[in-house]
Amino acid sequence: MLRELKIKNYAIIDELSVSFGSGLNVMSGETGAGKSIIIGAIHLLLGDRASPDQIRTSEDSAEVEALFSLSEHEELKEKLAHMGYGSEDELVVRRTVSRGGRNRVYVNGNLATLSLLSSLSGSLVNICSQHEHQLILNADHHIDILDEFGGLLPMRTAYASLFAEFQSLRSRLDELRSLNRKKIEREDFLRYQLKEIREAGIKPHEDSVLLDEKKILGHAQKLTDHASRSYEALYGREGSILGELRAALQNIREIKNIDPSLKASPEDLDSAFFHLEDAALALRDYLKKITFDPERLAEIEDRLEQLSRLKRKYGGTLDQVVMTARDVEEELKNMASIEEDISKLSDESASRKAFLMEHAGVLSGKRRLAARALKKAVENEIKSLRMAESRFEVFFAESSMDEAGNPHLTASGMDTVEFFLTTNVGEDLKPMNRIASGGELSRIILAMKKALARTGSVGTIIFDEVDSGIGGAVAEVVGEKLKDVSRHHQVICITHLPQIACFGDRHYLVSKAVSGERTNSDVRLLSDAERLREIARMLGGVEVTEKTKEHAREMMNKRHRAKGEGRKAKGRGQE
Numbered sequence: 001m002l003r004e005l006k007i008k009n010y011a012i013i014d015e016l017s018v019s020f021g022s023g024l025n026v027m028s029g030e031t032g033a034g035k036s037i038i039i040g041a042i043h044l045l046l047g048d049r050a051s052p053d054q055i056r057t058s059e060d061s062a063e064v065e066a067l068f069s070l071s072e073h074e075e076l077k078e079k080l081a082h083m084g085y086g087s088e089d090e091l092v093v094r095r096t097v098s099r100g101g102r103n104r105v106y107v108n109g110n111l112a113t114l115s116l117l118s119s120l121s122g123s124l125v126n127i128c129s130q131h132e133h134q135l136i137l138n139a140d141h142h143i144d145i146l147d148e149f150g151g152l153l154p155m156r157t158a159y160a161s162l163f164a165e166f167q168s169l170r171s172r173l174d175e176l177r178s179l180n181r182k183k184i185e186r187e188d189f190l191r192y193q194l195k196e197i198r199e200a201g202i203k204p205h206e207d208s209v210l211l212d213e214k215k216i217l218g219h220a221q222k223l224t225d226h227a228s229r230s231y232e233a234l235y236g237r238e239g240s241i242l243g244e245l246r247a248a249l250q251n252i253r254e255i256k257n258i259d260p261s262l263k264a265s266p267e268d269l270d271s272a273f274f275h276l277e278d279a280a281l282a283l284r285d286y287l288k289k290i291t292f293d294p295e296r297l298a299e300i301e302d303r304l305e306q307l308s309r310l311k312r313k314y315g316g317t318l319d320q321v322v323m324t325a326r327d328v329e330e331e332l333k334n335m336a337s338i339e340e341d342i343s344k345l346s347d348e349s350a351s352r353k354a355f356l357m358e359h360a361g362v363l364s365g366k367r368r369l370a371a372r373a374l375k376k377a378v379e380n381e382i383k384s385l386r387m388a389e390s391r392f393e394v395f396f397a398e399s400s401m402d403e404a405g406n407p408h409l410t411a412s413g414m415d416t417v418e419f420f421l422t423t424n425v426g427e428d429l430k431p432m433n434r435i436a437s438g439g440e441l442s443r444i445i446l447a448m449k450k451a452l453a454r455t456g457s458v459g460t461i462i463f464d465e466v467d468s469g470i471g472g473a474v475a476e477v478v479g480e481k482l483k484d485v486s487r488h489h490q491v492i493c494i495t496h497l498p499q500i501a502c503f504g505d506r507h508y509l510v511s512k513a514v515s516g517e518r519t520n521s522d523v524r525l526l527s528d529a530e531r532l533r534e535i536a537r538m539l540g541g542v543e544v545t546e547k548t549k550e551h552a553r554e555m556m557n558k559r560h561r562a563k564g565e566g567r568k569a570k571g572r573g574q575e
Contacts, residue, residue, distance in 0.1 A: 001490045002125065002460045003090075004067040009059040011037045014520045018508065024486035026504030027494045027523070028534060033510045034521030035494045039127065039464050042066070046125055047118030050097040065094040068124055073459060076123045085110060091124075093117065126458045128449060128466065136445055137433040143367075143417040146394060149377075149452055150370025152363065159359045160411050166352045173345045180338050187335060190328050193314070197325040200310055202318055207307045214300045220292040227287050235280035242280060245273050357406060360414040367415055368396065374451060381447035385481065386474045387440065393420045393429050442470055443478065450481050461485065463493040467500055475499035479559075498538040502555045507531045532556065 006017045012034060029035055041064045044050060055062040068091040070077050081087035085108045094106040095117070105112045107120070136145065147153050179186070203209075216223070235242050249269050255262050311317060314324040371394035382390045397416035399407035407414040420429040423440055432444070446466055463482065470478060479500040485491055486505070495501055507526045512519060526534055532552050533544060539555075540548035 001069040001072075002066060002492070003069050005038075005042070006063075006065040007038070007041045008063045009056040010041050010054060010062040010064060011056060012512070012519045012521050013037060013041075014056065014518070016522055018523045018525070020490065020492060021506055022486075022490050023505035024483055024503060025490070025492045025506050025508065026501045027492065027508045027510055028496065028501055028538060029510030030512075031496075033512045034523075035510045036464075037521060038510065038523065039462065039494070042125065042127065042462065044095050044097070045093050045117070046121035046127070047114055050095070050103050052097065052099045052101075054097055055099055060100075061096055061098040063094065063096045065092065067092055068459065070459075073123065076120070079123075080108075080120075083116070085112070091120075093120075093124075123458060125460045125462060127462045127464060128445065136448055137441075139418040139431065139433065142394075142419050143412055143415065145419075145448070145452070146367055146370055146374060146417055147412075149374050150366060152366055152370065155363055155366070156412060159356075159363055159413060162352075162356055162359060163409065163411050166349070166356050169345065169349055169352060173342065173349055176338055176342050176345065179335075180342060183335060183338065187332065190332050190335075194325055194328045194332070197310065197314065197321060197328075200306060202307070202310070202322060205318070207304060207311075207318055210300050210304055210307075214297065214304070217293060217297045217300070220290055224287065224290050227283050227290065231280055231283040231287065234276055234283070242273065242276055245269065245276070249273065353406075353409075356409060357414075360407070360409055363413045364396075364415050367413075367417070371396070371417075377451035378447050381450045381481065382444060385443040385447060385477050387423055387443060389425045390421065390423045391429060394418075395420050395429075442466055443474065446478055446481055450485055458489065460490045460492065463491065463495075466493060467495050467497045471497065472499070479503035496538065498535045498552065498555060501535055501538060502552075502559045507534065509534055 001022060002020050004017065004019045006015075007013045008015045027035060027038070040054070044054075044064050045066050069089065070080075070091050071089045076091075077087045077089075080091065088108070092106075092108055096104045098104075105114055105117050107116065147156050233241055249266055252262070252264050252266050252269065255264075256266065307318065310321050314321040375392055375394055378392045379390065382392060395418050397418065399414050399416065402408055419432045421432050421444065422429045446463075449461065449463075466482070467475060467478065475497045476499040479497075480503065482491055482493055482500065483503045493500065493504070501507060508523050509526050509530070510521060510523050512521050514520075532549060535552040535555065536544045536548040539551055
């Protein structure tokens with residue numbers, strides 16, 4: 001239930017605060033006073049899109065805040081507690097809109113997302129406006145209305161979960177069947193890949209080893225020249241380094257035999273001689289191994305090209321090529337069991353579909369019972385709204401059949417539902433969206449709301465433009481219906497008709513005034529005397545006469561007498 005609404009810097013509203021009570025809350029005011037602006041502000045609290053254009057001129061931001069009572073809404077309290085927003089009997093929702101685009105949503109003082117706000121709004125407020133009319137006229141929503149009326153939404157939710165699981169299973173089965181149809185082609189392709197990689201006989205790090213060998217073969221002449229010159233310098237020619245070093249060693253030994261004081265050590269030179277001799281012998285052996293083999297070089301280049309091609313096709317490295325081969329082997333192994341998997345999934349799919357058909361059948365049966373009850377309830381309401389010749393029907397379209405001859409299933413079951421109506425004797429029933437009269441449409445929407453009132457879970461219903469196209473005695477009956485709805489929900493009704501306004505438990509006046517070259521809308525609760533004057537204004541227009549006041553007083557007294565008699569009748573019934 002909406003307890004309090006605060007609006008600041010929104011459109012032509014500077015700042016206002018209005019408290020609502022249970023039952024029927026009526027709002028009236030002259031055209032352009034700001035009634036639609038208040039509805040727009042409430043739409044913001046329900047998650048509608050915000051725009052900087054909604055901010056009052058010369059202000060940087062707008063703010064809308066509402067206090068809701070949740071004392072009779074345990075399910076929503078549990079939902080809020082689960083999401084970490086507390087489990088109190090009161091809920092505070094606040095939304096700010098900034099010209100800089102920094103819009104914010106707060107739930108019980110904590111930052112929240114717009115999607116969270118939208119998910120809560122369905123349990124808080126239902127605004128019955130022209131948009132709501134379009135929803136009720138849209139046949140796509142009729143099955144939702146029927147399920148809500150019949151209390152079937154929990155059963156439908158459970159069915160929808162089963163349906164989603166079944167669809168996931170069917171998708172997997174379709175994938176396997178599609179894969180099986182392409183199995184031969186895919187197997188041939190995979191076997192070709194595996195054969196190509198296996199026949200290549202790849203060795204670990206083979207490309208690196210071959211690159212090293214290619215480098216050596218490509219520089220054979222240069223290696224031979226350098227090795228030969230080095231060997232000749234050390235050992236192979238007259239006056240080589242080792243020859244000269246051997247002569248120097250002999251001379252030093254002669255000196256040491258005569259004069260041991262020479263600091264040079266023959267042993268040190270011996271060590272150097274042997275190291276150089278080892279290097280010379282290594283160069284000699286290296287020269288024997290160096291060969292220029294054009295055929296081997298061509299083989300290496302061909303092999304490297306083969307390995308490069310494999311790397312381009314199956315991965316950037318030889319390790320990745322080998323890993324691809326393993327993956328291909330695994331896929332081929334899995335493909336060998338695909339027919340067995342299809343058989344298992346087909347059996348499971350058939351079993352689940354039978355289970356789903358059973359649930360859909362039960363749901364369909366309950367819907368048909370609910371449809372009869374909805375027909376009776378709506379027809380009773382429509383006829384009491386001075387449409388005595390009207391007939392309402394819930395039509396179940398014939399389901400299309402699947403390949404097995406079973407009704408085609410959707411996420412909502414096996415039914416396609418549409419509401420049909422006729423308002424005149426002798427006229428055929430037609431889809432509701434072909435209704436042309438605005439007055440008839442308003443009454444039908446109200447009849448639907450009245451029929452759904454006992455089943456709906458929303459705390460507050462706002463009727464905007466519910467009096468479109470009606471007047472006189474019909475307006476009085478509409479007021480009675482709104483009063484009936486308010487026994488199950490808090491109702492806020494914006495109206496231009498005094499016949500409706502006089503049924504309100506509280507009456508609010510929306511007015512507009514100019515102050516300091518600024519226009520501002522305001523809402524205030526009327527006293528009994530003020531209410532009498534407002535209903536008189538609604539009756540008589542700009543000029544309020546004693547006659548219109550007396551008429552207004554008579555309407556209000558009649559409403560109070562009817563209310564009192566209703567209480568007495570209720571008391572006698574309880575006796």
